[in-house]
Amino acid sequence: MQWLVLFLATGSLVAVSAQPGSENTTLPHIIFIVADDLGWNDVGWHNPDVKTPVLDQLAHEGVILNQSYVNYVCTPSRTAFMTGYFPYHVGMQHMAMLPEQPSGVPSHFTFLPEKLKELGYSTHVVGKWHLGFCNWNYTPTYRGFDSFYGFYNGQDDYYQHTVAGGLDLRDGKEVVKTRNGEYSTYFFTDRIVDIIEKNPLGLPLFLYLPFQNVHEPLQVPKRFEDMYANVQNENRRIFLGMVSAMDEAIGNVTMAMKKAGLWDNTLLIFTADNGGWPLFSGNNFPLRGGKITLWEGGTRAAAFVHGKMLQKTGYTSDEMIHAVDWFPTILAAAGGTADPSIDGVSQLDTLVSGQPSPRTEFVYNIDDVFPTKQGAIRVGDYKLIEGYAGKPDTWIRPDNLTDSHHDIGDPITGTWLFNLKDDPTEHHNLADTMPDKLKEMQGKLEDYRKTMVPAIWPKNDPKGNPRHWDGAWSPGWC
Numbered sequence: 001m002q003w004l005v006l007f008l009a010t011g012s013l014v015a016v017s018a019q020p021g022s023e024n025t026t027l028p029h030i031i032f033i034v035a036d037d038l039g040w041n042d043v044g045w046h047n048p049d050v051k052t053p054v055l056d057q058l059a060h061e062g063v064i065l066n067q068s069y070v071n072y073v074c075t076p077s078r079t080a081f082m083t084g085y086f087p088y089h090v091g092m093q094h095m096a097m098l099p100e101q102p103s104g105v106p107s108h109f110t111f112l113p114e115k116l117k118e119l120g121y122s123t124h125v126v127g128k129w130h131l132g133f134c135n136w137n138y139t140p141t142y143r144g145f146d147s148f149y150g151f152y153n154g155q156d157d158y159y160q161h162t163v164a165g166g167l168d169l170r171d172g173k174e175v176v177k178t179r180n181g182e183y184s185t186y187f188f189t190d191r192i193v194d195i196i197e198k199n200p201l202g203l204p205l206f207l208y209l210p211f212q213n214v215h216e217p218l219q220v221p222k223r224f225e226d227m228y229a230n231v232q233n234e235n236r237r238i239f240l241g242m243v244s245a246m247d248e249a250i251g252n253v254t255m256a257m258k259k260a261g262l263w264d265n266t267l268l269i270f271t272a273d274n275g276g277w278p279l280f281s282g283n284n285f286p287l288r289g290g291k292i293t294l295w296e297g298g299t300r301a302a303a304f305v306h307g308k309m310l311q312k313t314g315y316t317s318d319e320m321i322h323a324v325d326w327f328p329t330i331l332a333a334a335g336g337t338a339d340p341s342i343d344g345v346s347q348l349d350t351l352v353s354g355q356p357s358p359r360t361e362f363v364y365n366i367d368d369v370f371p372t373k374q375g376a377i378r379v380g381d382y383k384l385i386e387g388y389a390g391k392p393d394t395w396i397r398p399d400n401l402t403d404s405h406h407d408i409g410d411p412i413t414g415t416w417l418f419n420l421k422d423d424p425t426e427h428h429n430l431a432d433t434m435p436d437k438l439k440e441m442q443g444k445l446e447d448y449r450k451t452m453v454p455a456i457w458p459k460n461d462p463k464g465n466p467r468h469w470d471g472a473w474s475p476g477w478c
């Protein structure tokens with residue numbers, strides 16, 4: 001047995017014994033996959049036209065999550081995943097962070113990998129960050145990750161790795177300039193496989209894999225697009241190819257885990273970060289609306305869990321889960337406990353042994369800024385939306401993606417009350433016919449609203465422009 005001394009990013013000193021290359025932990029390896037802008041109807045287990053054989057098999061061998069909710073857009077959902085707090089308690093409830101905004105998740109929030117490091121985990125993120133970068137303190141390796149390979153902003157060209165006039169690709173703190181022309185999904189996957197193969201200390205792994213796929217721009221190597229030769233709409237054909245490219249990538253990751261002998265002790269969580277974006281060919285049918293809306297199509301995620309530690313598998317769970325729950329759930333799986341004051345609750349028993357969810361209500365979002373006040377909550381079977389609900393607000397079929405679905409026109413504002421058990425597709429507004437229920441739900445929403453912190457939404461600052469930073473989006477200007 002060898003003794004190795006490691007310096008953790010936190011500066012604390014720990015000694016672990018390890019046999020290089022061998023499994024040395026009873027703690028599970030945890031792979032947390034977040035697909036970007038993947039719609040409810042964009043996965044094989046909801047829609048047989050989508051070719052995701054790897055994900056389908058994992059989903060069917062594990063537990064498919066039928067009521068796993070997220071926020072309606074990237075930054076808020078990722079905030080919930082990393083902090084365990086609803087974004088309206090963090091100041092991150094307002095849309096997705098823009099490249100020149102001097103913004104980030106406030107430093108006093110502890111990120112999930114910081115907690116996992118205390119438990120001895122080796123922590124890595126490959127893919128999209130989108131939680132702030134104007135100050136180094138907002139960036140992944142300052143927030144608990146041992147390594148980062150990916151991009152800071154909300155999107156990137158898949159081949160040039162640029163966005164809004166700047167290169168956005170990093171390995172740790174270093175700008176990567178050598179990947180021009182390569183499809184990012186390939187080299188991101190290579191990096192993940194590399195981390196798995198080089199886990200010589202036998203430490204438990206936490207792999208946070210926020211995939212670039214399937215966010216726009218719509219780009220994919222031809223062989224994936226060719227898998228959908230029967231799909232007439234070119235954008236949808238490319239989009240579906242991007243879904244299948246991600247599926248292949250996840251297949252390569254699971255294969256690497258198997259080869260390394262780690263797979264049998266791995267908990268894999270898969271979730272979308274928000275609903276599909278109809279404007280860019282994402283699809284949520286039969287759910288209403290999509291990304292950037294409070295409708296179910298924007299907030300109910302395609303999701304499942306997989307792992308040998310799950311005692312009851314091969315079924316669809318209808319238990320209520322929210323994005324904030326992944327923080328305490330992952331921590332519990334790692335043998336830790338979250339601070340009870342966070343918003344999330346551990347769903348480990350729900351997932352492992354099919355217990356009823358400890359969650360009976362949640363906040364879809366509460367915001368005061370854009371374009372008018374909005375709020376939405378779920379309590380039991382009921383859902384209330386007040387104010388701005390977002391567009392599109394229709395039920396779009398995958399074979400009917402036309403320009404008319406663009407998010408244009410007046411904001412949709414109003415008051416809606418739904419019984420999601422009877423009406424999961426939000427066709428029947430009960431606001432007029434159930435005045436008492438409406439009042440009760442409105443009272444509840446007002447109570448929640450009292451705890452809101454103001455949205456952090458600073459003006460763009462040209463100091464952040466890549467022309468001041470050798471052409472790359474870089475920290476150091478806030």
Ligand SMILES: *[C@@H]1O[C@H](CO)[C@@H](O)[C@H](O)[C@H]1NC(C)=O
Binds near residue numbers: 245248252
């Ligand atoms: C998956 O692995 C195979 C075999 O190494 C490779 O050819 C393919 O490009 C990989 N796919 C992705 C998406 O990384």
Ligand SMILES: *[C@@H]1O[C@H](CO)[C@@H](O)[C@H](O)[C@H]1NC(C)=O
Binds near residue numbers: 066316318420424
């Ligand atoms: C999944 O949710 C849908 C819509 O709410 C519901 O009709 C269906 O019965 C659920 N499936 C399972 C297996 O619970």
Ligand SMILES: *[C@@H]1O[C@H](CO)[C@@H](O)[C@H](O)[C@H]1NC(C)=O
Binds near residue numbers: 404405
């Ligand atoms: C297709 O979309 C158009 C435009 O939104 C809509 O009017 C029409 O009803 C849709 N057709 C179907 C079959 O959903």
Ligand SMILES: CC(=O)N[C@H]1CO[C@H](CO)[C@@H](O)[C@@H]1O
Binds near residue numbers: 025120203
């Ligand atoms: C990180 C870790 O789990 N290290 C363990 C490796 O195995 C030895 C005993 O076999 C343990 O003492 C270490 O804690």
